[in-house]
Amino acid sequence: xxxVILQTSNLLKEYPGVIALDKISVAFRDxxxxxxxxxxxxxxxxxxxxxxxxxxxxxxIIELGNEAYSSLTSALAKExxxxxxxxxxxxxxxxxxxxxxxxxxKTSPGFIANTKEREKMAAQIFxxxxxxxxxxxxxxxxSPANMQLVEIAKAISGNVKILIMDEPTAPLTTNEVSMLFKxxxxxxxxxxxxxxxxxxxxxxxxxxxRVTVMRDGKLVDxxxxxxxxxxxxxxxxxxxxxxxxxxxxxxKIGDEILRVEDLCGLGVEHVNFSLRKGEVLGFAxxxxxxxxxxxxxxxxxxxxTCGNVYINGQLVEIKSPSDAVANGIGLIPEDRKNxxxxxxxxxxxxxxxxxxxxxxxxxxVSAKKEQQTAEEYISRFSIKVSSPDQLVLNLSGGNQQKVxxxxxxxxxTDIAIFDEPTRGVDVGAKWEIYKRINELAESGKxxxxxxxxxPELLAMCDRIVVLCERTQNGCVPKERFSQELILSxxxxxxxxxxx
Numbered sequence: 001x002x003x004v005i006l007q008t009s010n011l012l013k014e015y016p017g018v019i020a021l022d023k024i025s026v027a028f029r030d031x032x033x034x035x036x037x038x039x040x041x042x043x044x045x046x047x048x049x050x051x052x053x054x055x056x057x058x059x060x061i062i063e064l065g066n067e068a069y070s071s072l073t074s075a076l077a078k079e080x081x082x083x084x085x086x087x088x089x090x091x092x093x094x095x096x097x098x099x100x101x102x103x104x105x106k107t108s109p110g111f112i113a114n115t116k117e118r119e120k121m122a123a124q125i126f127x128x129x130x131x132x133x134x135x136x137x138x139x140x141x142x143s144p145a146n147m148q149l150v151e152i153a154k155a156i157s158g159n160v161k162i163l164i165m166d167e168p169t170a171p172l173t174t175n176e177v178s179m180l181f182k183x184x185x186x187x188x189x190x191x192x193x194x195x196x197x198x199x200x201x202x203x204x205x206x207x208x209x210r211v212t213v214m215r216d217g218k219l220v221d222x223x224x225x226x227x228x229x230x231x232x233x234x235x236x237x238x239x240x241x242x243x244x245x246x247x248x249x250x251x252k253i254g255d256e257i258l259r260v261e262d263l264c265g266l267g268v269e270h271v272n273f274s275l276r277k278g279e280v281l282g283f284a285x286x287x288x289x290x291x292x293x294x295x296x297x298x299x300x301x302x303x304x305t306c307g308n309v310y311i312n313g314q315l316v317e318i319k320s321p322s323d324a325v326a327n328g329i330g331l332i333p334e335d336r337k338n339x340x341x342x343x344x345x346x347x348x349x350x351x352x353x354x355x356x357x358x359x360x361x362x363x364x365v366s367a368k369k370e371q372q373t374a375e376e377y378i379s380r381f382s383i384k385v386s387s388p389d390q391l392v393l394n395l396s397g398g399n400q401q402k403v404x405x406x407x408x409x410x411x412x413t414d415i416a417i418f419d420e421p422t423r424g425v426d427v428g429a430k431w432e433i434y435k436r437i438n439e440l441a442e443s444g445k446x447x448x449x450x451x452x453x454x455p456e457l458l459a460m461c462d463r464i465v466v467l468c469e470r471t472q473n474g475c476v477p478k479e480r481f482s483q484e485l486i487l488s489x490x491x492x493x494x495x496x497x498x499x
Contacts, residue, residue, distance in 0.1 A: 002029035005193050006051070006082075006162055011060035013046050017386060020046040021057065022217040028162065031191045033184060035204045035225070038214035038237050039426035040396030041384075044197055047214070048164055051195075052084045053077035081161030085151045085168060087424060088337075091139050097146075098122035098135035101154045125153045129183050144287065145176040152183060156192075163187060164195045167424055169203060172287075181207055199426050201230050213237055238428040246459040247431060249438040253278045253462065256313070257446045258415055263307035265297035266290070268470045271307070275415065275446045280437065282461035283450045285490050290470035291450045292334055295417050299331045300324045311415075325354070330413030332404050334420040334450070340404040341392050348374035348388035350403050354411045377406035381436055398429025405436060416440055417448045422456065434460060454483050468492050 007027035013020045021043050028034050038044050049055040051062065056071035063069075064080050072080075091100050098119040122135035131149055139150060148168060155163055165184075169177045184207055188194060196208060204211055205225060213220040213236040220236045234245075254277035263271045268290035275281050283291045296302050298309065300318040309316055311327050318324050324331070333339040342350055351374045352359060359369040374388040381402045385395065392403055401421065408416060418437065422430045437460065441447055451457050457464055458481050466474040466489040474489040488494075 002031045004028070005030040005065065007063045008047075008050075009061040009063065011047070011050060011057045011062070013050065013055070013057045019217045021050070021060075023060070024214075024217075024219050026212055026219060026222060028193050028195060030161070030193045031188055032209045033188055033194045033196050033207050035196045035198065035208035035211040036214070037198070037201070037204070037211060037233060038220075039428045040398045041216070042214040042237070042426075043217040044214055045166075046217075048084065048166065048195070048197070051077070051162075052082055052164065078158065081159060082164070083155035083158065083160045083162070084164040085148075085155050085166065087167040087170060089147050089151060091147060091150060093140035094138065096136050096138055097133060097142075097150045097153075100139055100150050101125065101135070101157050103154070105157065121157075122153060125157055129153065129156075130186065131179070131183070145172050145179070148172065148176075148180065149183075156187070160192060162193045162195065164197075166197045167199065168196075169198065169200060170424055177203070199424065199430075201233055201427065204233075205230075215239055234427050237426065245427070245431065246456075247435045247438055249280075250442055251278070251462065252442065254444065257311065259310040259313075260298065261308045261310070263294060263297060263304060263309065265304040265307075266293040266302050268294040268297070268467070271465075271467070271472045273465050273472075273475060275448065277444045277446050278441050279463070280441050280447045280449055280461045282457040282464035283448065283467065284454065284457055284464050284486050285467035287452070288470075289467040289490065291467055292419055293470070294467070295331065295419060295448065295450065298324070299329060299417065301331075325411050325413075328412065328414035329417065330408035330411055330415070331417045332401075332408055332419060332421060334423065336400055336404050340407075341400060343393040344391060346389045347378065347383065347385050347392055347395070347403050350392055351377050351388075351406045351410055354407055373410065377410055381406045381409075382432060396426075396429070398425045398432065401425055401429070401433060402436070405433070409440075413445070415446045415448070417450075419450045420452065421449065422451070422453070454486055457486070458483065466490050 011024040053072040053074040119135040212222040258275040
């Protein structure tokens with residue numbers, strides 16, 4: 001039995017109208033990967049913020065070794081060997097990998113940092129991690145996997161004892177995930193306690209020793225990983241049984257609504273596909289294949305260099321997002337926080353901002369119409385808010401995503417482009433989003449779905465377009481779906497196009 005290195009006793013944190021942590025008592029051991037799971041809003045982030053000193057609990061105790069604290073500061077947490085790798089990278093793009101690793105750290109006497117010395121020290125850390133990364137390389141332009149490695153190196157550079165990893169595999173490919181797991185296992189063998197947060201439940205059975213489930217601010221249970229199943233975890237997380245991870249859809253595919261011929265732009269070339277009413281068309285490919293880029297071109301966010309777009313059989317010119325919206329195309333972007341939402345505005349404001357002219361008379365917004373519209377879409381998409389005026393910043397990831405979807409639908413979207421719609425979203429909210437996508441298709445809307453999760457595409461889509469190295473390498477119909485075929489095409493396998 002490993003020694004307990006960190007534990008909480010009756011940790012309580014309240015916000016107005018919400019108990020974020022309800023007397024949480026949990027122990028973490030050294031040399032162990034301890035998974036922390038729960039739906040968005042379960043209290044995971046609040047617990048991590050208390051452990052890292054970002055916020056103070058209202059009551060309860062945090063014990064580190066033989067010392068007990070009512071709260072921690074960020075400086076004290078760092079001094080005690082607690083480091084956090086956040087889901088969103090906390091790097092300075094203009095600086096090198098080495099400079100990011102030792103950011104705010106004193107590595108040499110005097111006031112001026114020795115760059116060469118830092119690069120040498122960073123190289124030693126990368127070598128200890130078993131990775132080959134140039135410490136002098138600027139972070140700007142690095143792949144997500146290499147950025148993740150820099151974050152890990154930064155975390156372990158200060159003699160880390162407790163490493164908290166928040167959704168570390170979200171931006172990574174399958175091969176990159178395997179590399180990350182090797183690093184995690186090596187850190188575990190050195191006695192580091194790892195608190196591992198992930199919505200990808202299948203990962204836990206490969207990497208975790210124990211798992212703690214949280215729901216609605218409460219601790220549901222802590223179990224050894226061999227004593228749980230995926231289904232039992234889902235039931236504990238949601239408080240209900242989800243017999244099917246993917247809801248069924250009554251498939252009724254109608255007439256063609258969109259045709260794209262030889263579309264090029266943003267370095268992506270020769271993309272051809274059609275889309276029908278009631279259809280969910282998937283886009284698969286490895287990171288960097290150009291899926292999001294070609295959709296940005298289709299949406300008018302970037303200019304096309306060649307190709308034609310037809311909507312309902314008519315040639316259209318889409319030179320801006322406003323042109324796309326006018327032609328019934330809506331985009332639910334991959335990065336909802338930076339590109340899909342106004343975080344410091346209310347749910348009501350976010351949902352109605354795109355149709356504010358329709359809600360106005362003589363330049364004056366009708367507060368009644370705005371409120372009614374917001375309430376209609378909040379109800380339609382089951383968005384959990386205390387009121388329509390709640391700030392989007394304070395919503396869970398799943399509810400933020402549903403606000404983005406509601407905003408797009410309020411615009412009168414007939415062709416909805418979902419780019420990584422369930423990234424960073426818990427299993428319960430995923431099911432809700434899948435249900436909304438199915439409902440859109442069943443109502444006669446057409447859906448394009450980009451996802452890095454192959455099981456998601458295979459379960460949700462009617463056909464899958466596969467991109468490889470920024471060009472199209474296949475279009476696979478549902479009757480030929482297989483993970484092996486999609487991965488083969490995404491990796492440059494022989495062209496196998498089916499319409």
